Amino acid sequence: MRSISILLAGASCLVTVPAFAEESADAEITVTGIRQAYQGAFEAKEVPQAVSVISSETLEDNNILRLTDALDLNASVSRQNNFGGLWDSYAVRGFAGDDNLPSGYLVNGFNGGRGFGGSRDVAGVERIEVLKGPAAALYGRGEPGGTVNIITKQAEFDALKVNASGLFGSFDRVRFDADANLPVGESIAVRLIGFFEKSDSFRTTVDSKRYGFLPSVALKLAEDTVLSYELEWTHSEADFDRGIVAPGGNLNAMPRRNFLGEPGDGPLEAKVTGHQLQLQHAFSDDWSVLIGTSYRETDLEGFSSEAELASGRQFLGRPATPNVLSRQRRFRDYEGEHFVVRGELSGDFELGGLRNRLLVGVDYDEFDNGQLFQRFRPASVTATSTEAAQYAINILNPVYGRFPLPVTGPLTNRLDQQKAYGFYLQDQISLSDALQVRIGLRYDDYDVRSLNRATSVSQNRSFSRVSPQFGLVVKASEAVSFYAAYGEGFRSNLGARANGDVFDPEFSKSFEAGAKFGLFDNSLSGTISLFNLKKRNVLAADVANPGFSIPVGKAGSTGLEFDLAGRLPGDVDLLFSYAYVDAEAKADVLDPNFSLQIRSGDPLINIPKHSLNAQLSKRFTIGDDRGLTFGAGIQHVSERLGETATNFFLPSYTLVRAFAKAELIEGLEVFGDVKNLFNETYFTNSFARLWVAPGSPRAFTVGARVSF
Incomplete structure (x- = not known):
């Protein structure tokens, strides 16, 4: 298989670095786990970039089960059109990427969001990193607003640990999770993680089922060498649900519970089979190499019935049919195949009396995106049109x-x-104890092929790009540091123009500056940052060829962020995140979906100017060191554009949540939470007035967790 040969070639190139092993031959080096690629070894205050971390404890306290719900905890991330709830789509600092594809998050530094594997479950997640700002010069091929990196729970050598939980909740939700870490001797460890969930919805007839198995194996080849393997196997089924309609912009035109699809379509099924293999070797305390490969197959298949968006084909709102919706029926068979191999050398050394922390790496990325799409569409409405003909x-x-x-x-x-x-x-x-400079670049050579399988016509395009980055960190005191960073990047646009030519990629420039600080002996840490992002070659409608796009658009985003996390005096845990984001078009173009006029200065869709998430919790000790925890949080999202190039806005909303857990005996814990405590009516995202996603009403969960 090609992946094996490429992996071996990459390994042979990078493992032949013998000098570092010889220099520290007498040093005792113990490698206990796999480090993160692309990041190096830095304290938080040394990184010229805003980084927010959502821990597994935070996910557990809030009983969060989906990646999208987890990202709500960070105000810099805003929800986007999520394809009827069947994939993860979000914007970081106002930029979302292609709204016809899932957002491209990372899993242990490997691209994990590309493809069609359904919404990401948080089973097996150790933490979620929101890496904001100009990091494209290192990671490459991403959005300038930032990158989401999921760190998974992997096999550990230290101890036997078993956790299992079960919960029941509103809308007949039932879920079971299990996590067992099993050391086998001193050199082998196995971790077995699995989950099963079945749930109805507040939306009539809509339900879902999902399950997965996420095992990993770690093998200590020597005290300084670890090999790890991880499998991702998940399956999900869900009824495709575009949400409600808002004719004329009226979001109260229909009950939120009414489902406008067809139960007879059956669920859409999403499947994932993914593999990650990594080898880490430490030559000394200061030098190490990390080699890895990832292969992931995804598939999304099924029928759906959805609102027709073209006004000329739509019954809804006409005098004779004010409440009758014309619909399309669609069939999709989307397949993704993604292969990555990479190698990275990390070093810490002195040169000319100055400390250098170096990362040097190579990677190869191959992604096949196959889409079979079939559609029934109602004809233009006439005086003789019937509800049957309009599939109404x-x-x-x-x-x-x-x-x-x-x-x-x-x-x-x-x-x-x-x-x-x-x-x-x-x-x-490190130019001095107080001043550090970061310099970096990334070179990419890209080849894109677009094949129309119906006509056997294909087009190829190759391009290359050097993306630089610069950063500066000034340590003002042990508690405060200031930073600034600039970076450039690009992202490939999938698809082709009307003449078959492959699209030019998007190019971006980003700048951010800020301060990082610690309070109360660094038990509370925070970041305040300002940013300015620009990108060009955003897809827009081709006026001469209706239904096709050209890469001529421009967009920009400026804003301010404030993140604070840690422990206050009195042992009160705090999580606070606020973002002001002004994201707008920077050129007059036509929207690629409906050919509506976008003016320079128009806001980008689904991007609130103000977002806030705050949470407080406290643990009390009762009896024989038993724990009782109470917590509450609030989320505010301001109004945002609900349909490109129109004046349709989704209203602002404020949600309150509460949670509690209690340790009954050692190893047995009960927990519960309530989301949307005051039962607010709200809407999370929209693509058009006839595709609006309503938020869930008040929902409760109770459960129990055992561990030993």
């Missing part, structure tokens, strides 16, 4: 199965392939 449903009183399910016809059958080779170098130089 009443939004106030939906009757399912009223008409035979329409047969879908071919629309798209294409395969987009991307291959990229990258080289990166970063050096952080």
